[in-house]
Amino acid sequence: MTIQADSDKFEQQRQEKREKLEALGLDPYGLRYDDVEAAEAVKERFKDEEERQHARCAGRIVLLRDIGKLIFITLRDRSGTIQVGLSKKMLNEQWTLAKLLDLGDIIGASGQLGRTRTGEITIWVEEDGLAFLSKCLAQPPEKFHGLADIDQRYRQRYVDLWANPEVMGRFIKRSAITTTIRQHLESRGFLEVETPMMQAIAGGAAARPFITHHNSLDLDLYLRISPELFLKRLLVGGLERVFEINRNFRNEGLSRWHNPEFTMLELYQAYGDYHDMMDLTEELISACVAAHCNGPEVKFGDLDIDLSGRWRRAKYADLLWEHAGCDIGDLQAVREKARALELDEAGMDDAVVVNEVFEATVEHHLVNPTFVIDYPAVLCPLTKRSKENPNYAERFELFIARMELANAYTELNDPTQQYENFMIQLRGQEETMATMDHDYITALKYGMPPAGGLGIGIDRLVMVLTGVTSIRDVILFPLLKPVGPENA
RNA sequence: GGGAGUGUAGCUCAGUCGGUAGAGCAACGGCCUUUUAAGCCGUAGGUCCUGGGUUCGAGUCCCAGCACUCUCACCA
Numbered sequence: 077m078t079i080q081a082d083s084d085k086f087e088q089q090r091q092e093k094r095e096k097l098e099a100l101g102l103d104p105y106g107l108r109y110d111d112v113e114a115a116e117a118v119k120e121r122f123k124d125e126e127e128r129q130h131a132r133c134a135g136r137i138v139l140l141r142d143i144g145k146l147i148f149i150t151l152r153d154r155s156g157t158i159q160v161g162l163s164k165k166m167l168n169e170q171w172t173l174a175k176l177l178d179l180g181d182i183i184g185a186s187g188q189l190g191r192t193r194t195g196e197i198t199i200w201v202e203e204d205g206l207a208f209l210s211k212c213l214a215q216p217p218e219k220f221h222g223l224a225d226i227d228q229r230y231r232q233r234y235v236d237l238w239a240n241p242e243v244m245g246r247f248i249k250r251s252a253i254t255t256t257i258r259q260h261l262e263s264r265g266f267l268e269v270e271t272p273m274m275q276a277i278a279g280g281a282a283a284r285p286f287i288t289h290h291n292s293l294d295l296d297l298y299l300r301i302s303p304e305l306f307l308k309r310l311l312v313g314g315l316e317r318v319f320e321i322n323r324n325f326r327n328e329g330l331s332r333w334h335n336p337e338f339t340m341l342e343l344y345q346a347y348g349d350y351h352d353m354m355d356l357t358e359e360l361i362s363a364c365v366a367a368h369c370n371g372p373e374v375k376f377g378d379l380d381i382d383l384s385g386r387w388r389r390a391k392y393a394d395l396l397w398e399h400a401g402c403d404i405g406d407l408q409a410v411r412e413k414a415r416a417l418e419l420d421e422a423g424m425d426d427a428v429v430v431n432e433v434f435e436a437t438v439e440h441h442l443v444n445p446t447f448v449i450d451y452p453a454v455l456c457p458l459t460k461r462s463k464e465n466p467n468y469a470e471r472f473e474l475f476i477a478r479m480e481l482a483n484a485y486t487e488l489n490d491p492t493q494q495y496e497n498f499m500i501q502l503r504g505q506e507e508t509m510a511t512m513d514h515d516y517i518t519a520l521k522y523g524m525p526p527a528g529g530l531g532i533g534i535d536r537l538v539m540v541l542t543g544v545t546s547i548r549d550v551i552l553f554p555l556l557k558p559v560g561p562e563n564a
Numbered sequence: 565g566g567g568a569g570u571g572u573a574g575c576u577c578a579g580u581c582g583g584u585a586g587a588g589c590a591a592c593g594g595c596c597u598u599u600u601a602a603g604c605c606g607u608a609g610g611u612c613c614u615g616g617g618u619u620c621g622a623g624u625c626c627c628a629g630c631a632c633u634c635u636c637a638c639c640a
Contacts (some may be wrong), residue, residue, distance in 0.1 A: 084574075087609095090591095141602050143598080148600075161599090163580055178591095179591095192599070194600070196600070216575080217574080217587090218575035220576080220601045221576045225575085225632085226633065227571095230632090239575095260602055281637070326639075329637075331638095331639090374618070457640090556632080
């Protein structure tokens with residue numbers, strides 16, 4: 077279902093209006109329109125200053141009230157709305173045009189500012205002050221409820237954005253959040269880089285990749301599941317502090333928390349470790365909260381989340397003890413707990429059972445920001461092991477609102493150890509198309525500085541900071557199945 | 565992939581026990597110079613998601629399919 081079909085009668089009617097405009101010598105798809113001021117900025121500047129002022133705005137007609145020889149329009153641009161008043165007496169010849177306006181048309185309006193009886197700030201369009209910028213041929217959605225059908229909102233985001241102002245606001249905020257992150261990182265000497273999205277070896281994570289094909293090389297390539305191994309090559313090259321904010325692609329199921337393509341911030345800091353990454357994570361997210369949220373308390377569905385202060389840092393093993401009641405070293409007890417949770421533990425490796433129990437018992441308690449630190453080393457093939465206890469890896473995951481939001485390590489820079497870990501990881505992972513990345517090992521042989529590395533899921537961060545519980549509401553065009561012509 | 569739910573006018577939604585398809589907004593025609601989801605009078609608008617089946621008769625009941633939502637599974 078789309079809003080309008082070619083044969084649509086509404087479109088016919090609007091086409092006729094378009095032809096009337098053309099008959100009057102007007103281009104219904106107008107030219108450049110200079111010196112446009114944001115609607116909200118106009119209202120702001122007129123708020124205190126009541127003297128005669130001129131204004132010039134452009135935007136889409138979202139409400140239209142025709143009361144005879146006077147027309148009131150609510151004009152929306154990306155800043156908000158402003159009322160435009162058109163009067164027959166003031167417009168003279170252009171009054172004919174005013175009467176041809178439809179909901180959804182994009183117009184320019186210039187004239188003196190004034191207030192109506194009820195105090196609404198209004199641009200009273202002067203003679204020749206009305207410009208047709210684009211005729212809307214499709215029927216706009218209902219003015220009060222907007223576009224509510226979720227499927228249609230995602231498929232026709234171009235309508236959703238102006239029909240539902242909070243949607244536009246959310247995506248503007250998303251952009252502002254990544255800007256804040258970039259500024260923060262650049263001020264700390266990080267360099268933004270871009271690494272391959274198409275990779276011959278899909279490494280840096282355990283996930284099934286998408287496959288694509290290069291024709292003239294006759295070469296199968298993978299869409300990256302992670303930029304990690306390339307970014308760390310840059311540490312070998314000496315760039316020392318690098319970050320990338322871009323898409324990863326994972327060929328997995330869809331859910332409220334998963335879109336097949338999603339945006340990650342990944343960064344690497346030479347001579348640091350995972351403690352630095354914890355501090356940096358806290359700083360980055362706190363900076364976003366300070367800049368883009370109304371206070372550190374945010375609502376997320378039914379959850380109230382407090383993002384203030386220093387966040388809890390809790391060891392993986394301690395959390396397991398706290399919520400599952402078993403000692404991570406007591407595999408008997410862990411397997412018993414797994415059976416009690418009705419997990420099918422019989423065929424699983426010990427470490428997998430531990431992690432399953434952890435996920436089943438601990439994660440849903442992690443509502444306020446919590447750094448889960450010191451993961452079992454076997455779960456972390458790219459992470460340096462803890463000096464005090466080599467069974468654990470210097471890794472943390474940050475949970476907020478029960479979601480995994482960030483993942484960071486002290487990076488493993490020993491090529492011999494890395495090679496062994498890859499070999500272990502490759503066993504029994506045919507499905508993920510995992511292949512040994514020999515060049516990465518070679519890179520490590522040249523020497524990679526000790527480093528901290530961090531990944532933050534930008535989509536999920538935006539979810540938390542905007543309070544929406546579906547990842548599709550923070551992605552402009554989430555993946556949907558195409559609608560066949562028989563369903564159109 | 566499993567389970568549950570939703571799909572009716574351009575949009576938002578009603579539709580009783582199986583008996584002629586409804587409202588508001590939008591549209592079209594008319595009135596109206598300070599409206600605020602403007603108002604008043606009138607008109608028009610339907611592949612009831614698709615395809616089968618049951619029935620004298622299906623928007624409604626049954627079967628299959630499609631899309632979306634929730635949920636489970638998958639998922640560093």
